[in-house]
Amino acid sequence: MANNQEGNHKQVHYVGDSHVRADRSKLYPKDYDEFPGKTEPFLPNFLLKEWMVAVVFLVGFMTLVMAEEPPLGEFADPTNTSFLPVPDWYFLFLYQLLKHKWAAGDFVVVGTMIVPGIAFMALLFAPWLDRSKERRPLKRPVATGIMIITLVAISALTWAAEYEHEQQLLSAPGETPENTEIAAKDSKGYDIYAKNACIKCHGENLEGTNGPGLLGVGNKLSADEISKIIAEGRGTMPAGMFQGSPAEEKILVEWLTKQTQK
Incomplete structure (x- = not known):
């Protein structure tokens, strides 16, 4: 850098140095045309497919909403000692897990810390457990196996919790189901x-x-x-x-x- 003073004006000259070769080829991403049959343009091909999947899901979801009435719970009654509270459906599998002897009582740390911790760490490290570039599930046994085991375990525990809860609730105390009569009370x-x-x-x-x-x-x-x-x-x-x-x-x-x- 050099400073030159001419009258009341100052000039500053910067001299730069670079170790990057001027003739070095620039790293541009390859165009999708260079991969025939393996890729497609985002607009409109890919976006249209995503939109069609979203429409099918939305129509199916709304059909279930209109066909099935939402289950309403009982009226709040602090005097009802037979009420059996349960968590929301998305926590039922953890609720059911704590009913097993190996995950409750003296071993409650297994059900509250160890098992959920293993599941969380498996999800966290999934990208490093299976780094294959394959997209087919059969070619990615680690990721596919973790997914299948997780889905089966959550589904089975949720179903078991719901089934046991329904069996425990015959009918709410103090309520009389419609069209129900006591059979032969004098029997x-x-x-x-x-x-x-x-x-x-x-x-x-x-x-x-x-x-x-x-x-x-x-x-x-x-x-x-x-x-x-x-x-x-x-x-x-x-x-x-x-x-x-x-x-x-x-x-x-x-x-x-x-x-x-x-």
Whole structure:
């Protein structure tokens, strides 16, 4: 740099140096025409395909929304001791995971930290676990295997959580399903029901007080399932509550299966 003063004016001259060769070829990306059959222009080809997929998904989604009514929960009732809260559907698989002995109790850290941590790290390091340039799933076993295992595990745990919750909720306490009648209240089955203190939790009219209602239970549970609940308990009902004989239990189960919704 040199400074020259002429009168009241100053001139500054900059001298630059570069180690980049002037004749070096510039790195321009290749045109898509150089890859026949392997690529396509973004406009309109690729964008049109994406738009068509989005339209199909949107139409299918709106069809499901209009065909299936959204499930509404029960009215908030702080006196309902039989209410079984569950998380939203997208957390049901984690909720179900914590029901297993190896992921709960003394091993709860497995269900809350280790398993979710492994899943999160597998997702985080997926680009480094499989760096293949192949686009076909069969040619990318690591990424495909992780995806399949994850989808199967989440789907199975979500289904199990939903199924168990539906089995636990026979009907809301204090609510009477429409078109439901108590079958033969003056029968021997009802006498056994009242004698064994079932009436204290499930109500005089099977409407449910401290426990779930049994109106319409015949539509939801089979005789074997009712017998299993009587023997093993479920929810807030402990095992061994029924103190009658096997013959009385059979009569009670048969009577309960007749509590159907017409």
